[in-house]
Amino acid sequence: MSPETSALPGTVRPRGRTERVRQAVTDATRTLLLEQGYRELSVERVAEVAGVAKSTVYRRWRDTAGLLLELMTELSTGEIPLVDTGSVEEDLLSLARGIAHVYTETNAGPMVLALIAESVQNERVADGLREFWHHRNDRAAESVRRAIERGDLPADTDPVEVIRMLGAPFYYRMLVTHEPLDDDLARRAAATALAAARAGDLRKR
């Protein structure tokens, strides 16, 4: 019998305990990741900091990859606000500035970078990231879909590809060239994606 179902009826609500354990483990994973980096992350340390039995963490999350994937579900809930200004230029600039903000001013930056580093050698994390960004980019693509409906962009523009092109320069600088993310970059990234869409270079295949 698992700890989640062993409580007497009425003493602990099973869902409440499950959620409390999940929250404690997620908090511990985030804390350890930010303080010591993903290389030091282990199921043992997370269980210790969370005050949860190791066996529970192993059973539910299996390994550090599972713990990192759990963290992603938190990240996926609205870190970057999406706006609808009626202008695709403004919507995309706002998105680009939101990305720069998240990575320079919040804890999400180190967490996402840790996930990306892990994904290079961990197929489960790579799959998780693929899924995560698929949904995130699809949501952000709404602004491009509206622009197409308004006739502001070619009708066969690939909305998600515009968002990919906008996002790419940020990750390139963080991961590849290790150059800073600033407002110039946000403006260039938004303008570049839009120029390519307008020129018809980002049509559906």
Added chain:
Amino acid sequence: MSPETSALPGTVRPRGRTERVRQAVTDATRTLLLEQGYRELSVERVAEVAGVAKSTVYRRWRDTAGLLLELMTELSTGEIPLVDTGSVEEDLLSLARGIAHVYTETNAGPMVLALIAESVQNERVADGLREFWHHRNDRAAESVRRAIERGDLPADTDPVEVIRMLGAPFYYRMLVTHEPLDDDLARRAAATALAAARAGDLRKR
């Protein structure tokens, strides 16, 4: 007295031995990296596979970061051929196809990805990558400089920024969204960077 200088005059040429050790260590690092991934990389294993004393490897390369940086000097020598066709469209498309080729068809892909993953938590490797890409992008920017001289792009275009915009979508797909690199991507990446440059979105600051 170091092994490099302890040989009797005339028996071993110091430079020859130094270079042989460097080559053996670089080969061993590459082999282990490709076979087992960077997480399994250690000075001990590299020394063993290279047939070189551990103390020599520690003294010259210090740690796995030093070994990875040594590998980069190999990568920096002309993996991607740069062409001069007289047309900036053609030059950039050739560059984009070269990037796709290197990462899908050669050993450079896993090595660069290992370096990037390491750079997330290793400042020395991050500095090495910054330096490496600075030189590589500056060389590739020659095609953009020629286009500016011919009057094909705005005079105040930032040549290196055009190359960064062209390269970004490849690393974004490899590292972030884990989507494939194909010829569609090469054409879009080249066209996107060019459309942005033409629209005046990649001017010098």
